[in-house]
Amino acid sequence: MxxxxxxxxxxxxxxxxxxxxxxxxxxxxxxxxxxxxxxxxxxxxxxxxxxxxxxxxxxxxxxxxxxxxxxxxxxxxxxxxxxxxxxxxxxxxxxxxxxxxxxxxxxxxxxxxxxxxxxxxxxxxxxxxxxxxxxxxxxxxxxxxxxxxxxxxxxxxxxxxxxxxxxxxxxxxxxxxxxxxxxxxxxxxxxxxxxxxxLDSRDINEIPVKTSAEKNLVYSGALVEYSGIMNLIKAMGYIEDKEAILNIYGSGQITEYVAQCAEKMDNVRYWGKIDNNSIKRIQSEAYLLINPRPVDNLISKVTFPSKIFEYMVSGTPVLTTRLNGFTEEYYDKMFFVENNEPMELAGKINEIMGLPSSDLEKKASLAREFVLENKxxxxxxxxxxxxxxxxx
Missing domain, CATH: 3.40.50.2000 (Glycogen Phosphorylase B;)
Structure with a gap:
């Protein structure tokens, strides 16, 4: 052919x-x-x-x-x-x-x-x-x-x-x-x-043993309005655990806004855009990876978040908004929040941070196995x- x-x-x-x-x-x-x-x-x-x-x-x-x-x-x-x-x-x-x-x-x-x-x-x-x-x-x-x-x-x-x-x-x-x-x-x-x-085979790493007790939350990707990052930053104002830090990696149209927020807030840090190998290591060492896209945005309604498989194979649990691109097969593999309003995001993050580590490890393991077997x-x-x- x-x-x-x-x-x-x-x-x-x-x-x-x-x-x-x-x-x-x-x-x-x-x-x-x-x-x-x-x-x-x-x-x-x-x-x-x-x-x-x-x-x-x-x-x-x-x-x-x-x-x-x-x-x-x-x-x-x-x-x-x-x-x-x-x-x-x-x-x-x-x-x-x-x-x-x-x-x-x-x-x-x-x-x-x-x-x-x-x-x-x-x-x-x-x-x-x-x-x-x-x-x-x-x-x-x-x-x-x-x-x-x-x-x-x-x-x-x-x-x-x-x-x-x-x-x-x-x-x-x-x-x-x-x-x-x-x-x-x-x-x-x-x-x-x-x-x-x-999933690119080059993006599959061995899962490291997490030795750090830091509550490092990670967002990596484009810094644009429809990514939902602005609401995620606002959500950090309602996080109960004062040791939790949101680490942001990427660049885009609202980079300046993100950098300014990081300067003003104690629990938000902006690291700029870094290479793919470094971000894979950071994702695998994180406490929680977050995809905060708004569910009612037209782009979100007709696309699929490109970074999600990279998140899921990292060995770190994933929190995502319930986008319509996620079919039922994804439901037990990640944590879901119904929308990306700051209070909703914060509530779900607080709930996840109250779970035992065994529950987090189980969720991360299910996600990794699913992607390796099917995607x-x-x-x-x-x-x-x-x-x-x-x-x-």
């Missing part, structure tokens, strides 16, 4: 250093490609739109070249002029012409995309119309604006971006979604499977492979 992948994949080292790249999104793409490439009947060709910020934060000219994603697997990185707005135009047409060349040369009939943003969705649409290709998309990100207070031309451009993305989704023949509610909202009549994400990329990509092959 010959498949053309359109996405933003670069090798892991590049993603960790590249300004503008999503490390979590890149991990998903590379892990999926790495697993699919293992199937002997899967002939994968790959095009990469280099995930770099526009000039002057990134280079002015992005050159066309072959890049190695892993082992001996290569992708064609398209070339484009990296100026705001012009960048997207160049990316769109470069992706189309490179895709056209590969489809003609290798007689490809299936296009597999990472999301359907216009620079990928439009070329996929044109290629489908010209060559009759089927489009399968891995819908990790949706046309939902996560930026508060967008104004002027930025607001207009974002509306166009979301409109084109939404139209692109409706043109797909099959959809792989992180959350079934995204299908109900954007493409209710399309065949789909749910694949929440996966590795090898297991998740088998579903993707079978779905791509399946006739609709």
């Amino acid at each position: 010959k498949v053309l992948f359109l996405g933003y994949a670069v090798n892991r080292e590049t993603a960790s250093q590249l300004y503008g790249a999503s490390v979590a999104g890149n991990k998903m793409q590379v892990n999926v490609l790495e697993q699919l490439a293992k199937y002997s009947d899967m002939d994968l060709k790959c095009i990469t739109i280099y995930p770099v910020a526009a000039y002057p934060n990134g280079k002015l000219v992005i050159e066309r070249e072959r890049i190695c994603l892993f082992d001996s697997f290569y992708s064609l990185k398209i070339g484009f002029l990296n100026l705001p707005i012009l960048k997207q135009v160049y990316e769109t047409f470069s992706t189309y012409f490179e895709g056209k060349r590969l489809i003609k040369k290798y007689k490809i009939k299936t296009i597999f995309t990472f999301n359907m943003f216009p620079e990928i969705g439009l070329p996929a649409k044109w290629l489908k119309k010209k060559y009759g290709c089927n489009i399968v998309t891995l819908l990790a990100d949706l046309p939902v604006d996560d930026t508060v207070g967008r104004k002027g031309i930025s607001k207009v451009l974002r509306r166009i971006f979301d409109y084109l993305t939404g139209k692109g989704i409706t043109l797909c023949d099959k959809i792989i979604t992180l959350n079934k509610y995204a299908i109900q909202l954007f493409a209710p009549d399309k065949p789909y499977i749910v694949m929440e994400g996966g 590795t990329w090898e297991k998740q990509c088998k579903k993707i492979y079978e779905f791509i092959k399946k006739e609709v």
Whole structure:
């Protein structure tokens, strides 16, 4: 089976250093490609739109070249002029012409995309119309604006971006979604499977013996409003155990707010963004890991928290809001709170801190075993492979 992948994949080292790249999104793409490439009947060709910020934060000219994603697997990185707005135009047409060349040369009939943003969705649409290709998309990100207070031309451009993305989704023949509610909202009549994400074998550490008695609560991830971190910080004002400390790791739109709170509050500390190996160690040594996303936020309703499997395999118990992406199989593996209001979060944290250590260890062990048995990329990509092959 010959498949053309359109996405933003670069090798892991590049993603960790590249300004503008999503490390979590890149991990998903590379892990999926790495697993699919293992199937002997899967002939994968790959095009990469280099995930770099526009000039002057990134280079002015992005050159066309072959890049190695892993082992001996290569992708064609398209070339484009990296100026705001012009960048997207160049990316769109470069992706189309490179895709056209590969489809003609290798007689490809299936296009597999990472999301359907216009620079990928439009070329996929044109290629489908010209060559009759089927489009399968891995819908990790949706046309939902996560930026508060967008104004002027930025607001207009974002509306166009979301409109084109939404139209692109409706043109797909099959959809792989992180959350079934995204299908109900954007493409209710399309065949789909749910694949929440996966666990990279590189993220599996041996569980250390916890020697510290510190009540260190940990949040790691994006510092944006929809992450719920602002309410979690407020919740620390209601924590009864004065030895409990909330340690925050990450960066984003509200970094300054988080840093200011940490300066004012005795039980909140902000450590900035740190490397993946260090954060895995910190997670495994923590007392409790917290995912405080608001349950009623639109992004939360149609996505799945990418860091949750990393949390669950750490050997540390997890507290999360009851997002609709968590099906019943997750209910006994983590602690849940019904919403992320500060008093609700604080009440649940206080309750957990009153439990015996044996209860915490049991919860953490159940979560780890569940992920290792069911949510590795090898297991998740088998579903993707079978779905791509399946006739609709």
